[in-house]
Amino acid sequence: MPKVYFIEFSGTKHEVSIPEGTALMRAAVGHGVPGIDGDCGGQCACATCHVLVEPEWLEQTGTKTEMETSMLDFADSTQNISRLACQIALTQAFEGMTVRMPDGQH
Amino acid sequence: MAMIAPRTSRDEIDATPLAALDVSDPKHFVDGTMHAYFERLRREAPVHYCKESVFGPYWSITKYHDIMAVDANHKAFSSEPAITLLDPPSDKVLPMFIAMDQPKHDEQRKAVSPIVAPGNLANLEGLIRKRVIDIIESLPVNETFNWVERVSIELTTQMLATLFNFPFEDRRLLTHWSDVATARPVTVEQWEYRETELSKCLEYFVRLWNERVNASPTFDLVSMLAHAPATRNMPPREYLGNLILLIVGGNDTTRNSITGGLYFLNQNPCEYDKLRANPGVISNMVSEIIRYQTPLAYMRRLAQTDVVIRGQRIRAGDKVAMWYVSGNRDSDVIPDADRFWIDRPNARQHLSFGFGIHRCVGNRLGEMQIRILWEEILKRYPTVEVVGEPTRVPSSFVNGYLTLPVRISR
Ligand code: HEM
Ligand code: FES
Numbered sequence: 001m002p003k004v005y006f007i008e009f010s011g012t013k014h015e016v017s018i019p020e021g022t023a024l025m026r027a028a029v030g031h032g033v034p035g036i037d038g039d040c041g042g043q044c045a046c047a048t049c050h051v052l053v054e055p056e057w058l059e060q061t062g063t064k065t066e067m068e069t070s071m072l073d074f075a076d077s078t079q080n081i082s083r084l085a086c087q088i089a090l091t092q093a094f095e096g097m098t099v100r101m102p103d104g105q106h
Numbered sequence: 107m108a109m110i111a112p113r114t115s116r117d118e119i120d121a122t123p124l125a126a127l128d129v130s131d132p133k134h135f136v137d138g139t140m141h142a143y144f145e146r147l148r149r150e151a152p153v154h155y156c157k158e159s160v161f162g163p164y165w166s167i168t169k170y171h172d173i174m175a176v177d178a179n180h181k182a183f184s185s186e187p188a189i190t191l192l193d194p195p196s197d198k199v200l201p202m203f204i205a206m207d208q209p210k211h212d213e214q215r216k217a218v219s220p221i222v223a224p225g226n227l228a229n230l231e232g233l234i235r236k237r238v239i240d241i242i243e244s245l246p247v248n249e250t251f252n253w254v255e256r257v258s259i260e261l262t263t264q265m266l267a268t269l270f271n272f273p274f275e276d277r278r279l280l281t282h283w284s285d286v287a288t289a290r291p292v293t294v295e296q297w298e299y300r301e302t303e304l305s306k307c308l309e310y311f312v313r314l315w316n317e318r319v320n321a322s323p324t325f326d327l328v329s330m331l332a333h334a335p336a337t338r339n340m341p342p343r344e345y346l347g348n349l350i351l352l353i354v355g356g357n358d359t360t361r362n363s364i365t366g367g368l369y370f371l372n373q374n375p376c377e378y379d380k381l382r383a384n385p386g387v388i389s390n391m392v393s394e395i396i397r398y399q400t401p402l403a404y405m406r407r408l409a410q411t412d413v414v415i416r417g418q419r420i421r422a423g424d425k426v427a428m429w430y431v432s433g434n435r436d437s438d439v440i441p442d443a444d445r446f447w448i449d450r451p452n453a454r455q456h457l458s459f460g461f462g463i464h465r466c467v468g469n470r471l472g473e474m475q476i477r478i479l480w481e482e483i484l485k486r487y488p489t490v491e492v493v494g495e496p497t498r499v500p501s502s503f504v505n506g507y508l509t510l511p512v513r514i515s516r
Pocket of ligand 2: 025037038039040041042043044045046047048049071084085086087
Protein backbone atom coordinates (compact mmCIF):
# COMPACT_ATOMS: atom_id res chain seq x y z
CA MET A 1 0.00 0.00 0.00
CA PRO A 2 2.12 2.94 -1.16
CA LYS A 3 1.37 6.21 0.59
CA VAL A 4 1.07 9.31 -1.64
CA TYR A 5 0.30 12.97 -0.99
CA PHE A 6 -2.10 15.24 -2.83
CA ILE A 7 -1.80 18.98 -2.33
CA GLU A 8 -4.84 21.05 -3.28
CA PHE A 9 -4.42 24.36 -5.09
CA SER A 10 -5.27 26.07 -1.80
CA GLY A 11 -2.40 24.23 -0.13
CA THR A 12 -4.37 21.64 1.85
CA LYS A 13 -2.47 18.36 1.98
CA HIS A 14 -4.05 14.90 1.84
CA GLU A 15 -2.29 11.66 2.65
CA VAL A 16 -3.72 8.58 0.98
CA SER A 17 -2.69 4.91 1.16
CA ILE A 18 -3.50 3.01 -1.97
CA PRO A 19 -3.48 -0.64 -3.00
CA GLU A 20 -0.86 -1.36 -5.67
CA GLY A 21 -2.17 -1.31 -9.23
CA THR A 22 -4.73 1.42 -8.52
CA ALA A 23 -4.67 4.45 -10.80
CA LEU A 24 -3.75 7.69 -9.05
CA MET A 25 -7.04 9.25 -10.23
CA ARG A 26 -9.11 6.45 -8.63
CA ALA A 27 -7.16 6.86 -5.42
CA ALA A 28 -8.01 10.55 -5.21
CA VAL A 29 -11.66 10.18 -6.16
CA GLY A 30 -12.13 7.14 -3.95
CA HIS A 31 -10.76 9.03 -0.94
CA GLY A 32 -12.78 12.15 -1.65
CA VAL A 33 -9.73 14.32 -2.35
CA PRO A 34 -11.21 17.50 -3.87
CA GLY A 35 -9.73 18.92 -7.05
CA ILE A 36 -9.73 15.81 -9.23
CA ASP A 37 -12.93 15.03 -11.12
CA GLY A 38 -12.21 12.04 -13.36
CA ASP A 39 -15.25 12.61 -15.56
CA CYS A 40 -14.38 9.93 -18.13
CA GLY A 41 -13.72 7.29 -15.52
CA GLY A 42 -10.06 6.92 -16.43
CA GLN A 43 -10.24 6.60 -20.22
CA CYS A 44 -7.77 9.44 -20.90
CA ALA A 45 -10.57 11.31 -22.62
CA CYS A 46 -11.51 14.28 -20.41
CA ALA A 47 -8.36 15.73 -18.80
CA THR A 48 -10.21 16.41 -15.53
CA CYS A 49 -7.61 14.46 -13.55
CA HIS A 50 -4.75 16.85 -14.29
CA VAL A 51 -1.99 16.85 -11.65
CA LEU A 52 1.44 18.43 -11.34
CA VAL A 53 4.01 15.84 -10.33
CA GLU A 54 6.88 16.90 -8.06
CA PRO A 55 9.89 16.95 -10.43
CA GLU A 56 11.86 14.25 -8.62
CA TRP A 57 8.97 11.84 -9.18
CA LEU A 58 8.34 12.65 -12.81
CA GLU A 59 10.58 9.98 -14.26
CA GLN A 60 8.94 7.34 -12.10
CA THR A 61 5.56 8.12 -13.68
CA GLY A 62 6.76 6.93 -17.09
CA THR A 63 6.04 8.32 -20.55
CA LYS A 64 2.84 9.82 -21.88
CA THR A 65 0.88 8.34 -24.75
CA GLU A 66 0.04 10.51 -27.74
CA MET A 67 -3.56 10.77 -26.50
CA GLU A 68 -2.48 11.91 -23.04
CA THR A 69 -0.26 14.56 -24.62
CA SER A 70 -3.17 15.79 -26.77
CA MET A 71 -5.58 15.92 -23.86
CA LEU A 72 -3.09 17.71 -21.61
CA ASP A 73 -2.49 20.19 -24.36
CA PHE A 74 -6.04 21.49 -23.81
CA ALA A 75 -5.95 21.49 -20.04
CA ASP A 76 -5.27 24.81 -18.33
CA SER A 77 -1.97 25.83 -16.84
CA THR A 78 -0.28 22.74 -18.20
CA GLN A 79 3.42 22.47 -17.34
CA ASN A 80 6.13 20.02 -18.27
CA ILE A 81 5.44 18.24 -14.97
CA SER A 82 1.75 17.77 -15.86
CA ARG A 83 0.21 14.31 -16.01
CA LEU A 84 -3.24 12.82 -16.16
CA ALA A 85 -3.68 10.96 -12.88
CA CYS A 86 -5.71 8.19 -14.50
CA GLN A 87 -2.68 7.21 -16.55
CA ILE A 88 -0.45 6.52 -13.55
CA ALA A 89 -0.79 3.07 -12.02
CA LEU A 90 0.68 2.96 -8.53
CA THR A 91 3.29 0.50 -7.34
CA GLN A 92 5.31 0.33 -4.14
CA ALA A 93 7.95 2.42 -5.92
CA PHE A 94 5.65 5.46 -5.60
CA GLU A 95 5.85 5.42 -1.78
CA GLY A 96 6.03 9.05 -0.64
CA MET A 97 5.21 10.73 -3.98
CA THR A 98 3.64 14.19 -3.91
CA VAL A 99 1.42 15.66 -6.62
CA ARG A 100 -0.24 19.07 -6.73
CA MET A 101 -3.60 20.08 -8.19
CA PRO A 102 -4.04 22.96 -10.65
CA ASP A 103 -6.57 25.71 -9.79
CA GLY A 104 -9.38 23.87 -11.53
CA GLN A 105 -10.19 20.99 -13.86
CA HIS A 106 -11.57 22.04 -17.22
CA MET B 107 -51.11 18.22 -11.82
CA ALA B 108 -51.21 15.26 -14.15
CA MET B 109 -48.13 14.91 -16.29
CA ILE B 110 -48.97 12.74 -19.22
CA ALA B 111 -46.13 12.60 -21.69
CA PRO B 112 -47.17 11.42 -25.12
CA ARG B 113 -46.15 7.81 -25.57
CA THR B 114 -45.81 5.53 -28.50
CA SER B 115 -46.56 2.08 -27.20
CA ARG B 116 -43.67 -0.34 -26.84
CA ASP B 117 -45.55 -2.70 -29.20
CA GLU B 118 -45.62 -0.12 -31.91
CA ILE B 119 -41.90 0.54 -31.58
CA ASP B 120 -41.09 -3.18 -31.50
CA ALA B 121 -43.25 -3.76 -34.57
CA THR B 122 -41.06 -1.57 -36.77
CA PRO B 123 -38.49 -3.70 -38.62
CA LEU B 124 -35.04 -2.95 -37.22
CA ALA B 125 -33.69 -1.93 -40.62
CA ALA B 126 -36.41 0.68 -40.95
CA LEU B 127 -35.68 2.39 -37.64
CA ASP B 128 -34.55 5.96 -38.20
CA VAL B 129 -33.76 7.60 -34.87
CA SER B 130 -32.60 10.77 -36.63
CA ASP B 131 -36.19 11.59 -37.57
CA PRO B 132 -37.03 14.76 -35.59
CA LYS B 133 -40.57 13.54 -34.99
CA HIS B 134 -39.33 11.18 -32.26
CA PHE B 135 -37.91 14.20 -30.44
CA VAL B 136 -40.98 16.36 -30.94
CA ASP B 137 -43.27 13.78 -29.34
CA GLY B 138 -40.72 12.72 -26.73
CA THR B 139 -40.62 9.03 -27.74
CA MET B 140 -36.93 8.93 -28.68
CA HIS B 141 -35.84 7.20 -25.48
CA ALA B 142 -38.04 4.20 -26.26
CA TYR B 143 -36.50 3.88 -29.73
CA PHE B 144 -32.98 4.11 -28.36
CA GLU B 145 -33.81 1.54 -25.70
CA ARG B 146 -34.66 -0.90 -28.47
CA LEU B 147 -31.49 -0.14 -30.41
CA ARG B 148 -29.33 -0.65 -27.32
CA ARG B 149 -31.06 -3.97 -26.74
CA GLU B 150 -31.21 -5.34 -30.28
CA ALA B 151 -28.80 -3.43 -32.51
CA PRO B 152 -26.40 -1.27 -30.50
CA VAL B 153 -24.38 -0.51 -33.62
CA HIS B 154 -27.10 0.12 -36.16
CA TYR B 155 -27.10 1.03 -39.82
CA CYS B 156 -29.92 3.16 -41.18
CA LYS B 157 -29.95 2.97 -44.95
CA GLU B 158 -32.44 5.70 -45.65
CA SER B 159 -33.07 8.96 -43.87
CA VAL B 160 -33.44 12.60 -44.86
CA PHE B 161 -29.72 12.82 -44.08
CA GLY B 162 -28.80 9.79 -46.19
CA PRO B 163 -27.38 6.57 -44.73
CA TYR B 164 -25.69 6.67 -41.30
CA TRP B 165 -24.59 4.47 -38.40
CA SER B 166 -25.92 4.85 -34.87
CA ILE B 167 -23.70 4.12 -31.86
CA THR B 168 -25.94 3.83 -28.81
CA LYS B 169 -24.00 2.19 -25.93
CA TYR B 170 -22.04 4.28 -23.43
CA HIS B 171 -18.61 2.68 -23.84
CA ASP B 172 -18.84 2.44 -27.63
CA ILE B 173 -19.65 6.16 -27.80
CA MET B 174 -16.70 6.97 -25.56
CA ALA B 175 -14.38 4.83 -27.73
CA VAL B 176 -15.49 6.46 -30.98
CA ASP B 177 -15.34 9.97 -29.52
CA ALA B 178 -11.82 9.40 -28.21
CA ASN B 179 -10.63 7.95 -31.51
CA HIS B 180 -10.24 11.15 -33.51
CA LYS B 181 -7.83 9.54 -35.95
CA ALA B 182 -10.29 6.94 -37.22
CA PHE B 183 -13.35 9.18 -36.83
CA SER B 184 -13.04 12.64 -38.33
CA SER B 185 -15.08 15.66 -37.29
CA GLU B 186 -14.80 17.14 -40.78
CA PRO B 187 -16.68 18.49 -42.64
CA ALA B 188 -19.63 18.72 -40.22
CA ILE B 189 -20.74 17.49 -36.80
CA THR B 190 -24.43 17.00 -37.61
CA LEU B 191 -25.80 14.42 -40.00
CA LEU B 192 -26.89 17.11 -42.43
CA ASP B 193 -24.35 17.66 -45.19
CA PRO B 194 -24.61 21.29 -46.23
CA PRO B 195 -24.11 22.18 -49.91
CA SER B 196 -20.35 22.62 -50.26
CA ASP B 197 -20.57 26.39 -50.72
CA LYS B 198 -22.59 26.70 -47.50
CA VAL B 199 -20.11 24.97 -45.19
CA LEU B 200 -19.18 27.07 -42.19
CA PRO B 201 -15.64 26.28 -41.07
CA MET B 202 -15.43 26.10 -37.26
CA PHE B 203 -13.05 24.30 -34.98
CA ILE B 204 -15.59 21.83 -33.63
CA ALA B 205 -15.70 20.52 -37.21
CA MET B 206 -11.93 20.48 -37.78
CA ASP B 207 -9.33 17.81 -37.16
CA GLN B 208 -5.82 18.20 -35.78
CA PRO B 209 -3.71 20.29 -36.04
CA LYS B 210 -5.92 23.27 -36.95
CA HIS B 211 -8.56 22.34 -34.38
CA ASP B 212 -5.98 22.39 -31.60
CA GLU B 213 -4.63 25.83 -32.46
CA GLN B 214 -8.03 27.48 -32.63
CA ARG B 215 -9.39 25.78 -29.54
CA LYS B 216 -6.44 26.99 -27.54
CA ALA B 217 -7.17 30.57 -28.60
CA VAL B 218 -10.64 30.63 -27.02
CA SER B 219 -10.22 28.19 -24.16
CA PRO B 220 -8.75 30.65 -21.57
CA ILE B 221 -11.92 32.73 -21.33
CA VAL B 222 -13.92 29.78 -20.06
CA ALA B 223 -11.15 28.32 -17.90
CA PRO B 224 -11.84 27.92 -14.15
CA GLY B 225 -9.66 30.88 -13.15
CA ASN B 226 -11.55 33.32 -15.35
CA LEU B 227 -14.92 31.86 -14.45
CA ALA B 228 -14.29 32.71 -10.83
CA ASN B 229 -14.01 36.35 -11.96
CA LEU B 230 -17.28 36.09 -13.87
CA GLU B 231 -19.26 34.46 -11.08
CA GLY B 232 -20.30 37.69 -9.37
CA LEU B 233 -21.57 39.25 -12.58
CA ILE B 234 -23.48 36.12 -13.56
CA ARG B 235 -25.10 36.00 -10.14
CA LYS B 236 -26.18 39.59 -10.36
CA ARG B 237 -27.77 39.00 -13.75
CA VAL B 238 -29.49 35.86 -12.56
CA ILE B 239 -30.97 37.74 -9.61
CA ASP B 240 -32.25 40.54 -11.86
CA ILE B 241 -33.95 38.03 -14.12
CA ILE B 242 -35.65 35.97 -11.47
CA GLU B 243 -36.72 38.91 -9.32
CA SER B 244 -38.60 40.36 -12.26
CA LEU B 245 -40.65 37.20 -12.84
CA PRO B 246 -44.43 37.53 -12.61
CA VAL B 247 -46.20 35.87 -9.67
CA ASN B 248 -49.63 34.27 -9.68
CA GLU B 249 -49.74 34.14 -13.45
CA THR B 250 -48.72 31.59 -16.06
CA PHE B 251 -45.64 32.41 -18.17
CA ASN B 252 -43.21 30.69 -20.54
CA TRP B 253 -40.11 29.65 -18.60
CA VAL B 254 -38.10 29.15 -21.79
CA GLU B 255 -38.56 32.74 -22.87
CA ARG B 256 -38.37 34.52 -19.53
CA VAL B 257 -35.57 32.57 -17.88
CA SER B 258 -33.69 30.07 -20.04
CA ILE B 259 -33.25 32.24 -23.12
CA GLU B 260 -32.84 35.48 -21.23
CA LEU B 261 -30.12 34.15 -18.97
CA THR B 262 -28.06 32.39 -21.63
CA THR B 263 -28.34 35.33 -23.98
CA GLN B 264 -27.14 37.77 -21.34
CA MET B 265 -24.27 35.43 -20.62
CA LEU B 266 -23.23 35.36 -24.26
CA ALA B 267 -23.43 39.12 -24.54
CA THR B 268 -21.08 39.24 -21.56
CA LEU B 269 -18.58 36.81 -23.06
CA PHE B 270 -18.48 38.64 -26.38
CA ASN B 271 -18.79 42.07 -24.77
CA PHE B 272 -21.66 42.47 -27.22
CA PRO B 273 -23.87 45.59 -27.02
CA PHE B 274 -26.34 44.62 -24.32
CA GLU B 275 -29.42 46.19 -25.87
CA ASP B 276 -28.91 44.20 -29.08
CA ARG B 277 -28.43 40.90 -27.29
CA ARG B 278 -31.54 39.19 -28.70
CA LEU B 279 -29.78 39.21 -32.06
CA LEU B 280 -27.54 36.52 -30.59
CA THR B 281 -30.56 34.35 -29.84
CA HIS B 282 -31.84 34.93 -33.34
CA TRP B 283 -28.56 33.95 -34.98
CA SER B 284 -28.34 30.88 -32.80
CA ASP B 285 -31.83 29.81 -33.89
CA VAL B 286 -31.04 30.47 -37.55
CA ALA B 287 -27.83 28.48 -37.35
CA THR B 288 -29.46 25.41 -35.80
CA ALA B 289 -32.56 25.35 -38.03
CA ARG B 290 -32.46 22.69 -40.72
CA PRO B 291 -32.91 24.38 -44.09
CA VAL B 292 -34.49 22.24 -46.76
CA THR B 293 -35.54 24.45 -49.65
CA VAL B 294 -33.27 26.75 -51.64
CA GLU B 295 -35.15 29.72 -50.18
CA GLN B 296 -34.45 28.49 -46.65
CA TRP B 297 -30.75 28.16 -47.41
CA GLU B 298 -30.77 31.68 -48.86
CA TYR B 299 -32.56 33.08 -45.80
CA ARG B 300 -29.96 31.44 -43.59
CA GLU B 301 -27.11 32.91 -45.61
CA THR B 302 -28.64 36.40 -45.51
CA GLU B 303 -29.18 36.34 -41.75
CA LEU B 304 -25.74 34.92 -41.06
CA SER B 305 -24.09 37.54 -43.23
CA LYS B 306 -25.77 40.17 -41.02
CA CYS B 307 -24.23 38.40 -38.06
CA LEU B 308 -20.82 38.53 -39.72
CA GLU B 309 -21.22 42.19 -40.60
CA TYR B 310 -22.07 43.07 -37.00
CA PHE B 311 -19.15 41.11 -35.61
CA VAL B 312 -16.70 42.47 -38.18
CA ARG B 313 -17.55 45.89 -36.82
CA LEU B 314 -16.72 44.72 -33.29
CA TRP B 315 -13.53 43.06 -34.56
CA ASN B 316 -12.38 46.25 -36.25
CA GLU B 317 -12.99 48.25 -33.09
CA ARG B 318 -11.00 45.80 -31.00
CA VAL B 319 -8.19 44.62 -33.24
CA ASN B 320 -6.39 47.95 -32.98
CA ALA B 321 -7.15 48.46 -29.30
CA SER B 322 -5.18 46.70 -26.58
CA PRO B 323 -6.37 43.14 -25.93
CA THR B 324 -9.31 42.73 -23.56
CA PHE B 325 -10.73 39.59 -22.03
CA ASP B 326 -13.68 39.03 -24.33
CA LEU B 327 -14.04 36.50 -27.09
CA VAL B 328 -13.93 38.95 -30.00
CA SER B 329 -10.78 40.62 -28.77
CA MET B 330 -9.19 37.25 -28.08
CA LEU B 331 -9.92 36.00 -31.58
CA ALA B 332 -8.65 39.26 -33.10
CA HIS B 333 -5.37 39.12 -31.21
CA ALA B 334 -4.48 35.40 -30.95
CA PRO B 335 -1.87 34.31 -33.51
CA ALA B 336 -3.92 31.20 -34.36
CA THR B 337 -7.02 33.16 -35.26
CA ARG B 338 -6.11 36.75 -36.11
CA ASN B 339 -5.74 36.06 -39.83
CA MET B 340 -8.88 33.96 -40.17
CA PRO B 341 -10.80 34.47 -43.39
CA PRO B 342 -14.22 36.09 -42.74
CA ARG B 343 -16.16 32.89 -43.25
CA GLU B 344 -14.06 31.09 -40.71
CA TYR B 345 -14.58 33.96 -38.27
CA LEU B 346 -18.31 33.56 -38.85
CA GLY B 347 -18.09 29.80 -38.32
CA ASN B 348 -16.31 30.14 -35.02
CA LEU B 349 -18.69 32.85 -33.85
CA ILE B 350 -21.64 30.63 -34.63
CA LEU B 351 -19.94 27.79 -32.78
CA LEU B 352 -19.58 29.91 -29.66
CA ILE B 353 -23.08 31.36 -29.97
CA VAL B 354 -24.76 28.00 -30.42
CA GLY B 355 -22.47 26.23 -27.98
CA GLY B 356 -23.13 28.74 -25.26
CA ASN B 357 -26.81 29.13 -25.95
CA ASP B 358 -29.02 26.20 -26.85
CA THR B 359 -27.25 23.76 -24.62
CA THR B 360 -27.44 25.65 -21.36
CA ARG B 361 -30.87 27.01 -22.27
CA ASN B 362 -32.33 23.54 -22.61
CA SER B 363 -30.68 22.29 -19.44
CA ILE B 364 -32.29 25.17 -17.53
CA THR B 365 -35.71 24.26 -18.89
CA GLY B 366 -35.21 20.51 -18.58
CA GLY B 367 -34.12 20.79 -14.95
CA LEU B 368 -37.30 22.52 -13.89
CA TYR B 369 -39.42 20.08 -15.86
CA PHE B 370 -37.71 17.02 -14.32
CA LEU B 371 -38.06 18.37 -10.77
CA ASN B 372 -41.77 18.83 -11.34
CA GLN B 373 -42.09 15.31 -12.71
CA ASN B 374 -40.25 13.97 -9.68
CA PRO B 375 -41.70 15.72 -6.62
CA CYS B 376 -39.60 13.65 -4.21
CA GLU B 377 -36.44 14.95 -5.85
CA TYR B 378 -37.79 18.51 -5.62
CA ASP B 379 -38.41 17.92 -1.89
CA LYS B 380 -34.85 16.65 -1.50
CA LEU B 381 -33.52 19.78 -3.17
CA ARG B 382 -35.52 22.11 -0.89
CA ALA B 383 -34.34 20.18 2.15
CA ASN B 384 -30.70 20.25 1.08
CA PRO B 385 -29.52 22.93 -1.35
CA GLY B 386 -26.00 21.52 -0.91
CA VAL B 387 -26.95 18.96 -3.52
CA ILE B 388 -27.20 21.57 -6.29
CA SER B 389 -23.78 20.95 -7.87
CA ASN B 390 -24.47 17.26 -8.16
CA MET B 391 -27.97 17.96 -9.45
CA VAL B 392 -26.54 20.14 -12.21
CA SER B 393 -24.60 17.18 -13.60
CA GLU B 394 -27.67 14.99 -13.30
CA ILE B 395 -29.79 17.54 -15.17
CA ILE B 396 -27.23 17.73 -17.96
CA ARG B 397 -27.11 13.95 -18.22
CA TYR B 398 -30.87 13.51 -18.12
CA GLN B 399 -31.50 16.23 -20.67
CA THR B 400 -28.50 15.62 -22.97
CA PRO B 401 -28.96 18.98 -24.76
CA LEU B 402 -27.00 17.84 -27.82
CA ALA B 403 -28.41 14.45 -28.71
CA TYR B 404 -25.42 13.36 -30.78
CA MET B 405 -22.25 14.37 -32.60
CA ARG B 406 -21.51 13.01 -36.02
CA ARG B 407 -18.20 11.63 -37.29
CA LEU B 408 -16.92 10.41 -40.65
CA ALA B 409 -15.06 7.08 -40.61
CA GLN B 410 -11.56 7.38 -42.08
CA THR B 411 -10.84 3.66 -42.23
CA ASP B 412 -12.88 0.50 -41.86
CA VAL B 413 -13.60 -0.09 -38.17
CA VAL B 414 -15.38 -3.07 -36.64
CA ILE B 415 -17.50 -2.44 -33.54
CA ARG B 416 -19.54 -5.26 -32.01
CA GLY B 417 -19.13 -7.24 -35.20
CA GLN B 418 -20.46 -4.49 -37.46
CA ARG B 419 -18.12 -3.22 -40.14
CA ILE B 420 -18.26 0.57 -40.45
CA ARG B 421 -16.61 1.47 -43.75
CA ALA B 422 -14.32 4.37 -44.55
CA GLY B 423 -16.52 7.24 -45.68
CA ASP B 424 -19.57 6.23 -43.62
CA LYS B 425 -21.31 8.76 -41.40
CA VAL B 426 -21.52 7.82 -37.73
CA ALA B 427 -23.82 9.36 -35.09
CA MET B 428 -22.67 8.98 -31.47
CA TRP B 429 -25.97 9.21 -29.63
CA TYR B 430 -25.07 10.73 -26.27
CA VAL B 431 -28.78 10.85 -25.49
CA SER B 432 -28.83 7.06 -25.65
CA GLY B 433 -25.51 6.32 -23.93
CA ASN B 434 -26.67 8.49 -21.03
CA ARG B 435 -29.52 6.03 -20.49
CA ASP B 436 -27.38 2.89 -20.79
CA SER B 437 -28.22 0.92 -17.64
CA ASP B 438 -25.19 -1.33 -18.08
CA VAL B 439 -23.05 1.64 -17.04
CA ILE B 440 -25.38 4.08 -15.29
CA PRO B 441 -27.44 2.41 -12.57
CA ASP B 442 -31.17 3.02 -12.90
CA ALA B 443 -30.41 5.25 -15.86
CA ASP B 444 -34.00 6.26 -16.61
CA ARG B 445 -34.39 7.71 -13.15
CA PHE B 446 -33.81 11.43 -12.49
CA TRP B 447 -31.91 11.27 -9.23
CA ILE B 448 -30.38 14.54 -8.03
CA ASP B 449 -27.97 12.99 -5.52
CA ARG B 450 -26.89 10.22 -7.91
CA PRO B 451 -23.38 8.89 -7.18
CA ASN B 452 -20.85 9.61 -9.96
CA ALA B 453 -23.26 12.02 -11.62
CA ARG B 454 -20.39 13.70 -13.45
CA GLN B 455 -19.68 10.60 -15.52
CA HIS B 456 -22.20 11.37 -18.25
CA LEU B 457 -21.62 11.74 -21.99
CA SER B 458 -23.35 15.09 -22.55
CA PHE B 459 -20.11 17.06 -22.99
CA GLY B 460 -18.53 14.49 -25.28
CA PHE B 461 -15.02 13.10 -24.75
CA GLY B 462 -11.61 13.34 -26.37
CA ILE B 463 -10.08 16.36 -28.06
CA HIS B 464 -13.45 17.98 -28.85
CA ARG B 465 -14.83 17.65 -25.33
CA CYS B 466 -16.91 20.72 -24.56
CA VAL B 467 -14.71 23.68 -23.81
CA GLY B 468 -17.60 25.58 -22.15
CA ASN B 469 -18.67 22.84 -19.76
CA ARG B 470 -17.67 24.64 -16.57
CA LEU B 471 -19.39 27.80 -17.69
CA GLY B 472 -22.60 25.94 -18.51
CA GLU B 473 -22.53 24.16 -15.16
CA MET B 474 -21.86 27.37 -13.30
CA GLN B 475 -24.82 29.20 -14.86
CA ILE B 476 -27.22 26.42 -13.98
CA ARG B 477 -25.82 26.12 -10.45
CA ILE B 478 -26.15 29.83 -9.72
CA LEU B 479 -29.66 29.91 -11.13
CA TRP B 480 -30.82 27.15 -8.79
CA GLU B 481 -29.06 28.67 -5.79
CA GLU B 482 -30.88 31.96 -6.32
CA ILE B 483 -34.26 30.45 -7.20
CA LEU B 484 -34.34 28.37 -4.03
CA LYS B 485 -33.66 31.45 -1.92
CA ARG B 486 -36.78 33.11 -3.33
CA TYR B 487 -39.29 30.61 -4.64
CA PRO B 488 -39.66 27.23 -2.93
CA THR B 489 -41.70 26.00 -5.86
CA VAL B 490 -41.90 26.92 -9.50
CA GLU B 491 -44.81 24.87 -10.74
CA VAL B 492 -44.97 23.45 -14.25
CA VAL B 493 -48.60 23.82 -15.31
CA GLY B 494 -48.60 22.16 -18.73
CA GLU B 495 -46.54 20.03 -21.09
CA PRO B 496 -43.57 21.57 -22.90
CA THR B 497 -43.35 21.85 -26.66
CA ARG B 498 -40.11 20.55 -28.12
CA VAL B 499 -37.62 21.68 -30.73
CA PRO B 500 -38.18 19.82 -34.02
CA SER B 501 -34.62 18.54 -34.23
CA SER B 502 -32.80 15.31 -33.48
CA PHE B 503 -29.59 17.25 -32.78
CA VAL B 504 -30.67 20.05 -30.43
CA ASN B 505 -32.69 18.20 -27.81
CA GLY B 506 -34.70 20.98 -26.28
CA TYR B 507 -37.83 22.97 -25.64
CA LEU B 508 -39.70 25.81 -27.28
CA THR B 509 -42.08 26.46 -24.41
CA LEU B 510 -42.72 25.38 -20.82
CA PRO B 511 -45.70 26.99 -19.05
CA VAL B 512 -45.02 27.62 -15.37
CA ARG B 513 -46.46 29.50 -12.42
CA ILE B 514 -45.04 30.94 -9.25
CA SER B 515 -47.61 31.27 -6.49
CA ARG B 516 -47.43 33.57 -3.51
C1 HEM C 1 -24.92 22.13 -20.71
C2 HEM C 1 -24.21 22.81 -21.54
C3 HEM C 1 -23.41 22.27 -22.70
C4 HEM C 1 -23.44 21.03 -23.32
C5 HEM C 1 -24.31 19.83 -22.98
C6 HEM C 1 -22.44 21.06 -24.38
C7 HEM C 1 -22.15 20.00 -25.23
C8 HEM C 1 -21.09 19.95 -26.12
C9 HEM C 1 -20.72 18.80 -26.90
C10 HEM C 1 -21.45 17.47 -26.90
C11 HEM C 1 -19.61 19.12 -27.62
C12 HEM C 1 -18.85 18.23 -28.61
C13 HEM C 1 -18.03 17.20 -27.90
C14 HEM C 1 -17.40 16.16 -28.79
O1 HEM C 1 -17.47 16.25 -30.03
O2 HEM C 1 -16.81 15.22 -28.24
C15 HEM C 1 -19.30 20.50 -27.30
C16 HEM C 1 -18.25 21.21 -27.84
C17 HEM C 1 -18.10 22.57 -27.68
N1 HEM C 1 -18.82 23.39 -26.82
FE1 HEM C 1 -20.26 22.83 -25.53
N2 HEM C 1 -21.86 22.30 -24.40
C18 HEM C 1 -22.41 23.06 -23.39
C19 HEM C 1 -22.07 24.38 -23.06
C20 HEM C 1 -21.20 25.16 -23.77
C21 HEM C 1 -20.94 26.56 -23.51
C22 HEM C 1 -21.58 27.38 -22.39
C23 HEM C 1 -20.06 26.97 -24.46
C24 HEM C 1 -19.54 28.37 -24.64
C25 HEM C 1 -18.49 28.85 -24.29
C26 HEM C 1 -19.72 25.82 -25.28
C27 HEM C 1 -18.82 25.81 -26.33
C28 HEM C 1 -18.37 24.69 -27.00
C29 HEM C 1 -17.31 24.70 -28.00
C30 HEM C 1 -16.56 25.91 -28.49
C31 HEM C 1 -17.14 23.36 -28.43
C32 HEM C 1 -16.14 22.82 -29.45
C33 HEM C 1 -14.96 22.17 -28.77
C34 HEM C 1 -13.98 21.51 -29.71
O3 HEM C 1 -14.34 21.13 -30.83
O4 HEM C 1 -12.80 21.37 -29.34
N3 HEM C 1 -20.44 24.74 -24.83
N4 HEM C 1 -20.22 20.98 -26.37
S1 FES D 1 -10.15 10.63 -15.79
FE1 FES D 1 -10.56 11.46 -17.75
S2 FES D 1 -8.57 11.83 -18.49
FE2 FES D 1 -8.19 10.99 -16.55
